[in-house]
Amino acid sequence: MNILNNLRVAFRSLTANMLRSVLTILGIVIGVAAVVALLSIGKGATQSVTSRVENLGSNLISVSTRRSFQPGVVGDTSATLLYSDYQAILANVTNVRAIAPVYSSGAQVIYQDKTSNYQVTGINEDYLTVYSYTVASGRPLLASDNESQSKVVVIGSQVATDMFSGLNPLGRSLTIDKVKFEVIGVLASKGSSGFGSGDDVVLIPLQTGYTYLFGSRARLNGKATLSSISMSAADANSVNTVISEVETVLRGQHGLGLNDTLPFSVSSQAQALSTLNQVTSTLTAFLGAIAAISLIVGGIGIMNISLVSVTERTREIGLRKAVGAPRRAILVQFLIETMTLAIIGGVFGVLLGVGIAMIVSISGVIQASITWDTITLAFTSAALVGLFFGIYPAYQASKKSPIEALRYE
Amino acid sequence: MIEVENLVKTYKVGDDDVHALDGVSLKINEGEMVAIMGPSGSGKSTLMAILGCLDTPTSGSYRIDDKEVGRLNENQLANLRAHKIGFVFQMFNLLPRTSAIENVELPLIYDGVTPKQRNEKAVEALQVVGLQDRMHHRPNQLSGGQQQRVAIARALVNDPAILLADEPTGNLDSKSGTEIISLFQKLHKEKHLTVVYVTHDPFIARHTERIIHLRDGKIVFEEHVQNPIQAGTPRPDEEIDSLHGNSDLDVEVAA
Numbered sequence: 001m002n003i004l005n006n007l008r009v010a011f012r013s014l015t016a017n018m019l020r021s022v023l024t025i026l027g028i029v030i031g032v033a034a035v036v037a038l039l040s041i042g043k044g045a046t047q048s049v050t051s052r053v054e055n056l057g058s059n060l061i062s063v064s065t066r067r068s069f070q071p072g073v074v075g076d077t078s079a080t081l082l083y084s085d086y087q088a089i090l091a092n093v094t095n096v097r098a099i100a101p102v103y104s105s106g107a108q109v110i111y112q113d114k115t116s117n118y119q120v121t122g123i124n125e126d127y128l129t130v131y132s133y134t135v136a137s138g139r140p141l142l143a144s145d146n147e148s149q150s151k152v153v154v155i156g157s158q159v160a161t162d163m164f165s166g167l168n169p170l171g172r173s174l175t176i177d178k179v180k181f182e183v184i185g186v187l188a189s190k191g192s193s194g195f196g197s198g199d200d201v202v203l204i205p206l207q208t209g210y211t212y213l214f215g216s217r218a219r220l221n222g223k224a225t226l227s228s229i230s231m232s233a234a235d236a237n238s239v240n241t242v243i244s245e246v247e248t249v250l251r252g253q254h255g256l257g258l259n260d261t262l263p264f265s266v267s268s269q270a271q272a273l274s275t276l277n278q279v280t281s282t283l284t285a286f287l288g289a290i291a292a293i294s295l296i297v298g299g300i301g302i303m304n305i306s307l308v309s310v311t312e313r314t315r316e317i318g319l320r321k322a323v324g325a326p327r328r329a330i331l332v333q334f335l336i337e338t339m340t341l342a343i344i345g346g347v348f349g350v351l352l353g354v355g356i357a358m359i360v361s362i363s364g365v366i367q368a369s370i371t372w373d374t375i376t377l378a379f380t381s382a383a384l385v386g387l388f389f390g391i392y393p394a395y396q397a398s399k400k401s402p403i404e405a406l407r408y409e
Numbered sequence: 410m411i412e413v414e415n416l417v418k419t420y421k422v423g424d425d426d427v428h429a430l431d432g433v434s435l436k437i438n439e440g441e442m443v444a445i446m447g448p449s450g451s452g453k454s455t456l457m458a459i460l461g462c463l464d465t466p467t468s469g470s471y472r473i474d475d476k477e478v479g480r481l482n483e484n485q486l487a488n489l490r491a492h493k494i495g496f497v498f499q500m501f502n503l504l505p506r507t508s509a510i511e512n513v514e515l516p517l518i519y520d521g522v523t524p525k526q527r528n529e530k531a532v533e534a535l536q537v538v539g540l541q542d543r544m545h546h547r548p549n550q551l552s553g554g555q556q557q558r559v560a561i562a563r564a565l566v567n568d569p570a571i572l573l574a575d576e577p578t579g580n581l582d583s584k585s586g587t588e589i590i591s592l593f594q595k596l597h598k599e600k601h602l603t604v605v606y607v608t609h610d611p612f613i614a615r616h617t618e619r620i621i622h623l624r625d626g627k628i629v630f631e632e633h634v635q636n637p638i639q640a641g642t643p644r645p646d647e648e649i650d651s652l653h654g655n656s657d658l659d660v661e662v663a664a
Contacts, residue, residue, distance in 0.1 A: 012506060118429055195606040315502065316500075320515070321463075322490060323496075323515050323563065324487050324516050324519045324567070325519045326488075327487070328484075402463045403458045
């Protein structure tokens with residue numbers, strides 16, 4: 001019995017019970033649609049998180065104090081990042097493209113009658129390179145600004161909008177904690193990173209900050225301290241080498257042995273990214289698994305209806321066997337019926353799932369990523385569900401004895 | 410061609426064994442036309458099912474063309490049903506929602522015959538049973554007699570050597586029944602087909618050359634009919650007592 005004939009028989013029997021077939025298919029449609037929609041949305045979320053993190057800067061490594069380290073111990077220089085650490089790293093660590101010492105502190109920023117609180121960050125000339133900022137207008141901070149301790153400031157696009165509301169900020173003066181700074185540059189927007197905006201930054205030369213702004217907060221036993229040190233490895237392959245070199249330098253600087261716990265975290269963006277990716281892929285897999293459950297429920301529906309159909313058509317099975325149908329032919333006939341249900345369900349499920357993903361994208365909640373992989377996976381799963389849940393009823397049909405089947409009432 | 414020896418078929422009903430067939434031996438030669446008679450429960454349908462390879466005996470031997478059927482596996486039995494035997498049922502057993510010609514084509518589908526050849530052979534078989542102008546009717550658009558003729562066409566389409574029929578006229582009025590028996594006689598005569606049918610009607614039985622009488626799963630006796638009735642001959646006013654009433658029947662008691 002060839003496929004074409006089987007398909008014709010399958011369609012005839014499925015259309016004979018139209019409502020029943022449609023309801024059975026609906027189970028698969030919902031399952032497949034759920035798989036397609038949830039996987040697409042999950043993938044979309046992963047991609048958006050990844051691109052935002054990558055946007056922070058490439059091959060980024062940052063050193064910061066572990067906040068939970070030795071609580072209550074104040075004045076312990078071994079646990080505080082110092083400007084001298086930066087100098088040591090700069091002098092000893094190779095394969096670094098750019099390295100920026102960072103001291104960050106909240107401050108009041110005033111322009112005319114507008115007052116706002118921002119995180120004011122003292123930086124050097126490498127900072128913009130490390131974080132992949134570009135200057136939209138004006139100029140970046142230069143090494144000479146630090147040397148001369150100029151009172152100049154570079155602001156993020158959000159700060160420019162908020163403080164100057166449409167005016168060109170260049171050349172205007174901002175009062176930061178009572179010290180006047182001249183705006184020399186405005187950064188291009190980076191968009192939201194999901195971890196606070198990269199556009200509401202106020203950047204000043206670090207040395208200017210130490211002298212005029214941060215005061216004693218930035219001093220520990222007379223030494224200049226840092227919030228963090230950010231650097232950019234020369235290339236992706238040298239990230240791990242740089243991390244271990246930095247750790248060695250820090251141990252030396254703070255008099256720590258190899259077995260002492262380092263009170264600083266030295267982490268790369270790649271690590272953060274892989275952690276994030278792990279989280280989002282776990283989430284996607286989880287969503288997919290939930291969707292798969294509904295697909296399995298749909299499969300059980302197929303199996304149920306198929307068993308009913310086998311029972312109803314016992315006499316037909318008996319007759320087919322009486323005229324010479326071998327077991328295999330009966331098995332294939334019923335399998336093709338369940339596969340037909342599953343595949344029709346798969347087609348409509350993919351369409352519905354893609355539709356849902358598109359609506360979600362259009363609504364702007366999340367940009368779903370619909371890939372052929374997802375569609376193929378969902379469709380194949382549907383066909384496999386049809387095959388798996390069809391085998392038992394088909395087997396039941398094929399093993400009926402012809403005479404008993406013919407006499408079935 | 411058909412040889413049955415000491416055939417036993419036992420069914421379990423609750424804790425009891427019911428002997429549907431209790432040691433049946435018979436021989437049917439090629440080209441013979443035979444009727445099997447007996448009251449209900451005599452085992453005649455069970456015997457037919459075994460002869461048609463639809464059922465297997467509990468014990469005993471069944472040979473077709475000197476080949477032991479009991480030793481065949483399920484697929485070989487299916488093959489035998491497809492090629493050697495045409496089976497006609499009391500209830501017609503046509504597929505619903507399926508045209509006459511598609512019903513007739515059914516055995517050929519399992520035989521791997523091409524669609525074109527299937528169609529040709531099915532048309533031919535429907536012509537033999539005189540339904541060439543009803544080919545695309547569905548079973549529910551056909552009379553009982555017509556449905557049984559479609560079923561006969563289906564049984565004939567693979568050119569079997571043996572045509573078996575279990576109460577083929579049982580669900581038909583006498584006119585349609587006569588048409589069916591007439592068809593059997595024609596096939597028997599013209600195609601030299603071996604025809605075996607079960608009936609409980611003595612008049613229908615006497616259209617054959619030999620009548621095998623079953624009772625309680627055993628062959629009671631066989632009678633050879635000297636002058637088989639030609640289909641179309643009107644039924645006598647009084648029912649013929651098939652067992653004892655006619656002296657012109659050559660009565661033989663089976664062993």
